Amino acid sequence: MSICYIDSPVGRLALEADDDCVTGVRWASPGERATSSRTGPGAPSPVLKEASRQLDRYFGRKLRRFDLPLAARGTEHQKRVWAMMSEIPFGETATYGGMAMALGSGPRAVGMACARNPIPIIVPCHRVLGSGGKEGGFSGGRGLPTKHQLLAIEGVVLL
Structure with missing residues (x-):
């Protein structure tokens, strides 16, 4: 390594x-x-x-999509969640519930996979929100303030 x-x-x-x-x-x-x-x-x-x-x-707000070879270690469910997160466009968000529905899973399982994302920022778990646009959680950096900061870089402001 x-x-x-x-x-x-x-x-x-x-x-x-x-x-x-x-x-x-x-x-x-x-x-x-x-x-x-x-x-x-x-x-x-x-x-x-x-x-x-x-x-x-x-x-520096000059890159909207990462292009890197990734090798995240996790369960098959986690990998499916991480792959779906990678498809959320810069400046947009998804919800735990919406992702869960698309994956045939539950929102809590999606949230747990987000929390275990080994490649945050590049695999944008900060773009996943709770229902109704609620912030949900964030396990990196200083927690929710870091999530807000990453979303602000992308022009997303949570109320």
């Missing part, structure tokens, strides 16, 4: 890859590897360089 760190508007992120696929994006814990991928020893893998570049463009 290779890893690199980037600073972003939503906090310090650790990008992880195996071979040529991104396997994870997570919020780095305080004190975790103080150097960034741009200044640290050794160059990050090509896929992590590209992931970092695309994330920089996303946060």
Whole structure:
């Protein structure tokens, strides 16, 4: 596994890859590897360089759809939910219930799969809301404030 760190508007992120696929994006814990991928020893893998570049463009509102090889580990149900999340367009949202209906599942199971998404932001779990446009939950960064921040980057404002 290779890893690199980037600073972003939503906090310090650790990008992880195996071979040529991104396997994870997570919020780095305080004190975790103080150097960034741009200044640290050794160059990050090509896929992590590209992931970092695309994330920089996303946060700069210049990228609307990620194009990266992904290898998320999870159950078949989780993978189906993550694939459906990946199809939610930039600046749009879906609901747990709507996704559940399309998948023949339940909203709670969809919510649990969202919470276990190992590649947040790139696989946009922040675009999934509760019924009636309620914010639902978010397990990354600072929780709901981070979800609001990611949605705001895409022009979505929750009331």
